[in-house]
Amino acid sequence: MTGAETLPRSIRTALEEAGLGPDYVLRVIDRALDEDLAYGPDVTTNSVFGPDQRGTAFVVSRERGTLAGLPVAAATMHRLAQRQGSGIVVDLLASDGDRVERGDQVLRVEGPLRCLLTGERTMLNLLGHLSGIATATARWADALAPTHNAIRDTRKTLPGLRLLQKYAVRCAGGLNHRLGLGDAALIKDNHIAAAGSITSALQAVRAQAPGLDCEVECDNLDQVREAVDAGAQLILLDNMAPAQMAEAVSICRPAGVLTEASGGLTLPDAAAVGASGVDYVSVGALTHSATVLDLGLDMAPII
Secondary structure (H helix, E strand, O other), X not given: OOOHHHOOHHHHHHHHHOOOOHHXXXXXXXXXXXXXXXXXXXXXXXXXXXXXXEEEEEEEEOOOEEOOOHHHHHHHHHXXXXXXXXXXXXXXXXXXXXXXXXXXXXXXXXXXXXXXXXXXXXXXXXXXXXXXXXXXXXXXXXXXXXXXXXXXXXXXXXXXXXXXXXXXXXXXXOEOOOOOOOOOEEEOHHHHHHHOOHHXXXXXXXXXXXXXXXXXXXXXXXXXXXXXXXXOOEEEEEOOOHHHXXXXXXXXXXXXXXXXXXXXXXXXXXXXXXXXXXXXEEOOHHHHOOOOOOEEEEEOOOO
């Protein structure tokens, strides 16, 4: 067996419930493991430890943050053990979406030391990256909570990791923008320029995909008015100041049109942007610039 059936049922179920296909996750893991093992086995670990030596290790948070990717971390160690022909036991000591403090143990793994130490960096790279996204998202969600705006991600994701990164956003209470180019329409400035107007672009999309949600990017109030009159469902307010956003909201809300703020927003902007009354705040930095959450693997004493 080489597919998802090699994973314990509990891990497969956790991935499926997260909206992550186990086979997709294993493809990501295999690519990551292949990077480390492309030039041969772990020469350092295999020199120090024999194939029968076993141990226990804990993934420990080195700082405060929000977790995402624990089932992915568990799947990483199980996948490496399967590739090495060995067996391991992984226990999740926390859940995705949990907020952790420095020193909190979040995962326990017991098995051959060659597996634990060979897989350490791959596991921590994935877990730390996804938890970094969740941590950044949680900060935005907290900052926007008083004004009840929703934080959303964008398509500015790392190639091949989009579903994982967008899952991490959801773990921290964020919402996903479209997953790809076909599940929703977003009319941007280049589409408008090519079509000649917002109205023409929106009519073209409606004719081609009448049942699809459609959002229109606007960078001034005249465009907002045109988009509303043309029947847009959602308007992206691109690089507008909070006062201009508030004016746009006053145009959109009576028509039942939702609004989304976007464009170089940073966490100190949250209060002012939230107070403008927009429905959503989209931040590309959640996925394209997230700082990893510092997590480490601590070995229990080897007897």
